[in-house]
Amino acid sequence: xxxxxxxxxxxxxxxxxxxxxxxxxxxxxxxxxxxxxxxxxxxxxxxxxxxxxxxxxxxxxxxxxxxxxxxxxxxxxxxxxxxxxxxxxxxxxxxxxxxxxxxxxxxxxxxxxxxxxxxxxxxxxxxxxxxxxxxxxxxxxxxxxxxxxxxxxxxxxxxxxxxxxxxxxxxxxxxxxxxxxxxxxxxxxxxxxxxxxxxxxxxxxxxxxxxxxxxxxxxxxxxxxxxxxxxxxxxxxxxxxxxxxxxxxxxxxxxxxxxxxxxxxxxxxxxxxxxxxxxxxxxxxxxxxxxxxxxxxxxxxxxxxxxxxxxxxxxxxxxxxxxxxxxxxxxxxxxxxxxxxxxxxxxxxxxxxxxxxxxxxxxxxxxxxxxxxxxxxxxxxxxxxxxxxxxxxxxxxxxxxxxxxxxxxxxxxxxxxxxxxxxxxxxxxxxxxxxxxxxxxxxxxxx
Amino acid sequence: xxxxxxxxxxxxxxxxxxxxxxxxxxxxxxxxxxxxxxxxxxxxxxxxxxxxxxxxxxxxxxxxxxxxxxxxxxxxxxxxxxxxxxxxxxxxxxxxxxxxxxxxxxxxxxxxxxxxxxxxxxxxxxxxxxxxxxxxxxxxxxxxxxxxxxxxxxxxxxxxxxxxxxxxxxxxxxxxxxxxxxxxxxxxxxxxxxxxxxxxxxxxxxxxxxxxxxxxxxxxxxxxxxxxxxxxxxxxxxxxxxxxxxxxxxxxxxxxxxxxxxxxxxxxxxxxxxxxxxxxxxxxxxxxxxxxxxxxxxxxxxxxxxxxxxxxxxxxxxxxxxxxxxxxxxxxxxxxxxxxxxxxxxxxxxxxxxxxxxxxxxxxxxxxxxxxxxxxxxxxxxxxxxxxxxxxxxx
Numbered sequence: 001x002x003x004x005x006x007x008x009x010x011x012x013x014x015x016x017x018x019x020x021x022x023x024x025x026x027x028x029x030x031x032x033x034x035x036x037x038x039x040x041x042x043x044x045x046x047x048x049x050x051x052x053x054x055x056x057x058x059x060x061x062x063x064x065x066x067x068x069x070x071x072x073x074x075x076x077x078x079x080x081x082x083x084x085x086x087x088x089x090x091x092x093x094x095x096x097x098x099x100x101x102x103x104x105x106x107x108x109x110x111x112x113x114x115x116x117x118x119x120x121x122x123x124x125x126x127x128x129x130x131x132x133x134x135x136x137x138x139x140x141x142x143x144x145x146x147x148x149x150x151x152x153x154x155x156x157x158x159x160x161x162x163x164x165x166x167x168x169x170x171x172x173x174x175x176x177x178x179x180x181x182x183x184x185x186x187x188x189x190x191x192x193x194x195x196x197x198x199x200x201x202x203x204x205x206x207x208x209x210x211x212x213x214x215x216x217x218x219x220x221x222x223x224x225x226x227x228x229x230x231x232x233x234x235x236x237x238x239x240x241x242x243x244x245x246x247x248x249x250x251x252x253x254x255x256x257x258x259x260x261x262x263x264x265x266x267x268x269x270x271x272x273x274x275x276x277x278x279x280x281x282x283x284x285x286x287x288x289x290x291x292x293x294x295x296x297x298x299x300x301x302x303x304x305x306x307x308x309x310x311x312x313x314x315x316x317x318x319x320x321x322x323x324x325x326x327x328x329x330x331x332x333x334x335x336x337x338x339x340x341x342x343x344x345x346x347x348x349x350x351x352x353x354x355x356x357x358x359x360x361x362x363x364x365x366x367x368x369x370x371x372x373x374x375x376x377x378x379x380x381x382x383x384x385x386x387x388x389x390x391x392x393x394x395x396x397x398x399x400x401x402x403x404x405x406x407x408x409x410x411x412x413x414x415x416x417x418x419x420x421x422x423x424x425x426x427x428x429x430x431x432x433x434x435x436x437x438x439x440x441x442x443x444x445x446x447x
Numbered sequence: 448x449x450x451x452x453x454x455x456x457x458x459x460x461x462x463x464x465x466x467x468x469x470x471x472x473x474x475x476x477x478x479x480x481x482x483x484x485x486x487x488x489x490x491x492x493x494x495x496x497x498x499x500x501x502x503x504x505x506x507x508x509x510x511x512x513x514x515x516x517x518x519x520x521x522x523x524x525x526x527x528x529x530x531x532x533x534x535x536x537x538x539x540x541x542x543x544x545x546x547x548x549x550x551x552x553x554x555x556x557x558x559x560x561x562x563x564x565x566x567x568x569x570x571x572x573x574x575x576x577x578x579x580x581x582x583x584x585x586x587x588x589x590x591x592x593x594x595x596x597x598x599x600x601x602x603x604x605x606x607x608x609x610x611x612x613x614x615x616x617x618x619x620x621x622x623x624x625x626x627x628x629x630x631x632x633x634x635x636x637x638x639x640x641x642x643x644x645x646x647x648x649x650x651x652x653x654x655x656x657x658x659x660x661x662x663x664x665x666x667x668x669x670x671x672x673x674x675x676x677x678x679x680x681x682x683x684x685x686x687x688x689x690x691x692x693x694x695x696x697x698x699x700x701x702x703x704x705x706x707x708x709x710x711x712x713x714x715x716x717x718x719x720x721x722x723x724x725x726x727x728x729x730x731x732x733x734x735x736x737x738x739x740x741x742x743x744x745x746x747x748x749x750x751x752x753x754x755x756x757x758x759x760x761x762x763x764x765x766x767x768x769x770x771x772x773x774x775x776x777x778x779x780x781x782x783x784x785x786x787x788x789x790x791x792x793x794x795x796x797x798x799x800x801x802x803x804x805x806x807x808x809x810x811x812x813x814x815x816x817x818x819x820x821x822x823x824x825x826x827x828x829x830x831x832x833x834x835x836x837x838x839x840x841x842x
Contacts, residue, residue, distance in 0.1 A: 203469075205464075
């Protein structure tokens, strides 16, 4: 026997009929079979509508960002927008039913398949990661992902929108480049001075040495004259007198003490220029897009050498560098960060009556490298502390600051290295910047 | 006679050591002292007399500009030389006002020696030390009240017309002298000696001059002047400006910039005597030519130009303005041209009342081939120049 129930959409339009037949003759259908069947028919209708809605939803999603995707509760891709293929080079067929993590750099892939944490508070999460294309390249992208409730399995699927970051990165790179140029302009005058000074005294010493050599040579000739066999008629007394007169003329005592010092100071001057040139080379080291392990103590020392002239007239720098493991980072960017903080510290000390102090401390703390830069300068009131990281905010006079220094510090430390910045400042007492950088270059959970 | 004494100041001990060694050859001729900072230098200066101070610019504590400013006030007889490795314009301009001469690091010992020896020379035959003290105290010269507005308009606007800037600068005695002082120093990028304001403006660049003017120390207000002083200087300026405008066509092309500068600066000593120095009471000397306490203004002016290192032909011509000149067949020279222009203007309303007319000398000078060859009516040219100057600084 058959029983049937009509399937209608929400407006009551018939879509079809759901039939049921007994598979075992003689068995009576349950009394509520009709009700059951109607309920099933309604469910089928709902599924159809949900499917319709889902199609519309997917179509809408396709319009957002560079591409969009949907995953089931296991992180397997269930759907991608057509533009996914344009962006990644993967076809829709080769993408769907693959785990999302196949297309992302691995650690971030895990992050996404993890539950999103407390999704009531953070219904959406943005993650920057690299999306692998069919040709094997990684495209820097931002994924905006949200939990997609999937009542049938109870697990949460993911909905995600992909934004291509390449253009934005390029702009950021240019901004950073601008800031680098700005600080380079400021540094170049100081570096010129740091080179001109040793060149002046090395030149002076070398000229002195040339004269000293002439005087020594003249004395040598006097000695030679005294020793000459042809002057055999000379008495020993007379020879000694000549030699003594020659020594006095050459001021031999002065030369004996002064020449070695002049040589030592000249070598020191040459080393000063050489180490400055080395530091400049290392400071302006062009970061590749890959991170590498670097000694941050060394980076700080390098930056200090390059910026010595910015600091030395206003402050003594105390270096308290602890044992630091090498940190996976973009060291060129961090140099720039250290430079900006150092220059700010020096500027904070400029109007101080007595000579200030800048203390640079490093230490390892769990899996973080902690760098603290403290000055005992003018300090900042709380309202100022709130805005210092805003782009183009500056308290410096026109031509001295453009308000791009601390925004860069923030971009590099927090956004690029997953670190943190702590600012402690009190008016009249000074300012401390504490940077915490994950040693392995990974943002710790909850950061 | 005591040896001249030189004081070197630098916060970098290696620099002092290097100078001590490389200048050792001068130890028979000079006494040299070395100070590691501004405060120490002032102590040295308070203890004994020096002739020349050579100071670094950027030093912790008291910087070079501050030190040299104090020296100009406390020890105006000490000639002030800057020896700096800094290249920023901003800092350079600060020190430009305080120093007499400027050397860059690195400088060769010969260059250092040459400048120090020049500055050991005192130009005044009659009152060498007193003249040095008056001229040495000068850091900049005020502009005539009538010119302040013109200069401000020319240099302080956002868009500066090069022509207007040059015109304004080249009519101001103090600014012209300051610009020539700076431009003849490698410190400010000059490679060859420059004598015309036109090329100074080109060499230094308008922003530098703007900064100099904006610093206010060069364009200092002359409100403190009393009316007779202002009238006196207006007369001197009219004469100088009118001379400068005709002397260009009287001098040979090579001498032209020197002659123009010398004409404009011919009475710079009066600006110093009437306004600049503490040694004078700021009243108009009577008779006007007498200068301060019996010291002739001309001597003070020549000493100032010498301290500031202006080119020698300019200084000689200023020194010789009141000396009768002969039309030497070899050429009029800068001094001859300036003297001829001066005498021509003596016959106009822009005359210098303190100087004579010397008509016979003028007639003789005008027969010089350099002046007689063209068909220029010099008297008419002088009258026209006088008229223009009267318009620029009316009575």
